[in-house]
């Protein structure tokens with residue numbers, strides 16, 4: 001971990017970027033330390049204890065869970081209830097969340113609990129901070145949440161490991177939580193009556209994943225814009241399609257921004273007559289209109305994600321100041337579900353756009369004089385070379401899979417848990433889908449970027465071609481460090497994988 005400024009978990013509003021810095025191990029997570037904050041947290045837990053002394057009925061504390069809320073739990077069993085909650089939810093399946101996602105989940109849950117409306121002790125928050133600090137990462141299976149009673153099952157792995165049960169990843173090894181507690185000299189927490197519920201009854205898994213997805217989509221937008229500009233040069237498209245006055249006539253702000261970025265890349269300052277077609281095919285001409293929808297949606301998606309991240313998404317909500325226990329449904333992840341279902345659709349459209357641009361590049365009927373399949377082979381071996389043919393087939397497959405994945409998850413709500421949870425969000429499925437769509441679309445972007453760069457290289461070798469505008473010349477040079485021109489056929493897997501790594505690391509500074 002470098003010495004980036006710590007991200008404070010307490011009463012401050014966190015931005016997606018803050019959570020991301022913690023998730024990626026770029027910044028430490030610190031709990032707010034002032035006494036006012038600690039007292040506020042303590043008041044919630046004390047208020048719950050005082051209610052218990054008075055034998056008040058509190059859902060999930062003196063009652064069974066969910067549909068079983070009509071079952072009274074006698075006081076002598078109240079202490080045993082939290083352990084039952086995380087225990088019977090220990091039925092997650094599917095792949096394990098990776099380290100970055102797990103930190104995002106821990107951070108999202110910690111942020112929600114620091115609201116001070118969940119009735120947990122400061123010790124619980126401190127231990128969560130310690131998990132992040134020492135990178136003790138619960139092994140969380142990603143499947144089994146309907147996203148509306150909170151992410152109960154995946155979050156049970158957070159509750160259980162805090163209590164010294166199940167397994168964690170620690171220093172690159174899979175070990176039991178009990179062993180790590182011993183190693184670090186910690187006593188496993190005995191969760192207080194409301195604490196397991198407070199940990200589990202919320203949207204932290206889908207919200208953590210949504211933060212990761214948002215950041216990837218944000219970079220993808222800029223990368224797809226840069227790829228489009230490279231393709232306009234490679235294909236000798238008509239730059240007038242990105243004219244400032246043209247976009248002022250239909251002023252969606254994000255769409256105007258994308259057009260402005262392309263103008264900047266092409267260094268257009270005066271009308272430039274077309275070299276070939278008066279009107280290019282839509283994947284070039286309408287690129288700002290496709291990418292603009294993503295650009296214009298990001299603000300709304302950010303608002304949904306950050307409001308959820310900074311909320312007390314628990315039940316019941318403990319309002320110690322007014323001595324009230326508020327029973328409601330804040331674990332319902334409808335906003336994240338909508339945000340992620342929308343993002344899937346937006347991102348799949350980017351895959352489709354780039355795939356269409358690639359289709360133009362490789363095809364001599366549309367590429368305005370570039371070689372077949374963008375092969376740089378000399379005439380003597382041209383007949384046995386196939387250049388980017390298979391890469392383009394791959395991009396078609398990745399695009400189809402991203403498009404297939406765009407089916408909304410939220411419309412598959414189904415009644416569950418004895419019809420207590422009879423309307424659910426499926427937001428966690430939507431968030432996982434969004435990440436998968438991003439992965440596929442980044443693959444399409446990697447293929448299209450390498451191909452566009454090859455197209456630019458081939459074009460530059462043609463006599464009489466205009467010099468590359470400065471921003472694209474810089475990108476062309478940066479790409480040349482990793483990817484050499486394709487002359488004779490070679491297997492491109494390792495280069496595609498390197499390109500994907502670069503994309504995930506947001507390696508190229510774009511339109512900063």
Ligand SMILES: N[C@@H](Cc1ccc(O)cc1)C(=O)O
Pocket residue numbers: 065066067148149150152201315316331417
């Ligand atoms: N989310 C439910 C609680 C719940 C907890 C565990 C369950 O298995 C089911 C439901 C509520 O607050 O009403």
